[in-house]
Amino acid sequence: ARTVLIDCDPGHDDAIALLLAHGSPAIDLVGVSTVAGNQTLAKITRNAQSIAAAGGFSHVPIAAGATRGLVTAPFVAADIHGESGLDGPHLPEPVAPLDPRHGVQLIIDTVMTRPAGTVTIIATGPLTNLALAARLEPRIVERVREVVFMGGAIQGGNLTPTAEFNIAVDPEAAHVVVHENWEVTMIGLDVTHLALATTQVRGHLDAVGTTPARIVGEMLDFYGAAYVTSQGFACPPVHDPVAVAAIIDASVLEFRRAPIDVSLAEGPTRGMTVVDLRKPAPESCRTRVAVGLDTHRFWALVVDALTRIGEP
Ligand code: BDR
Numbered sequence: 001a002r003t004v005l006i007d008c009d010p011g012h013d014d015a016i017a018l019l020l021a022h023g024s025p026a027i028d029l030v031g032v033s034t035v036a037g038n039q040t041l042a043k044i045t046r047n048a049q050s051i052a053a054a055g056g057f058s059h060v061p062i063a064a065g066a067t068r069g070l071v072t073a074p075f076v077a078a079d080i081h082g083e084s085g086l087d088g089p090h091l092p093e094p095v096a097p098l099d100p101r102h103g104v105q106l107i108i109d110t111v112m113t114r115p116a117g118t119v120t121i122i123a124t125g126p127l128t129n130l131a132l133a134a135r136l137e138p139r140i141v142e143r144v145r146e147v148v149f150m151g152g153a154i155q156g157g158n159l160t161p162t163a164e165f166n167i168a169v170d171p172e173a174a175h176v177v178v179h180e181n182w183e184v185t186m187i188g189l190d191v192t193h194l195a196l197a198t199t200q201v202r203g204h205l206d207a208v209g210t211t212p213a214r215i216v217g218e219m220l221d222f223y224g225a226a227y228v229t230s231q232g233f234a235c236p237p238v239h240d241p242v243a244v245a246a247i248i249d250a251s252v253l254e255f256r257r258a259p260i261d262v263s264l265a266e267g268p269t270r271g272m273t274v275v276d277l278r279k280p281a282p283e284s285c286r287t288r289v290a291v292g293l294d295t296h297r298f299w300a301l302v303v304d305a306l307t308r309i310g311e312p
């Protein structure tokens, strides 16, 4: 199994991403760091602990990271994720205390104490912690196996016409992450907008019939309604688990190697990811972007993970 640390801001789709990682035999989840994004750091960190309790992975260290982005003023996504950051289901109380380390330190320790080339980082929130970790302990950059982040898009945005939420919350951090010399995969809106929790998908998830699956259903009720009323979707795109699926079974996605940049300009393009697909990427290019998703097989991975989790 792949050794994975998840950096996240749960968040409904982050919560599903955590359950997918924990329930998949292809992933050994060894750490969770949290970052302010969908809601304040205190709220989303507590959500991560509650999801760990619900999913039966409270033995995995969870450490609270950055309280805000590097430069941009803090803002949250209460319109999508509610006041708690995870409105909808009734969640269990945390059963394990937080790891006392800063989330950035957990990332560094996880990478530095394991063999080089073994730890994969999946980021499903703003990239603040990853950027800080790369600056605080630059040796992690060559030791990490790869970084996969949900964020950005080849084309378009969701928070603004050009910027996706995770990048818009901390464009400077995203800039650091895509320009460091590590393997980076971008899972952007181009593919996550295909990961729709349709009525049929809901049927498959509900059929699992366990408490964690019921919690996922209740999360999708709230999150889905928010996407319908505030974003004009017919059913909700479940972004973050797609980044986890890329590690469980890369053949669920299609990728293209291409240089990625992030606009730091003030004005309408701030936080835009710029993906250069004009020609084959140069040999030295260490970034790639997802360009296709097999939605059937993607949802099958989520159903399989929930089935394996059972009643923890
Ligand atoms: C991203 O923003 C957050 O609201 C979601 O959790 C996801 O990570 C989608 O733009």
Ligand code: CA
Residues within 6 Å of the ligand: 008, 009, 010, 011, 013, 014, 037, 038, 124, 125, 240
């Ligand atoms: Ca997220």
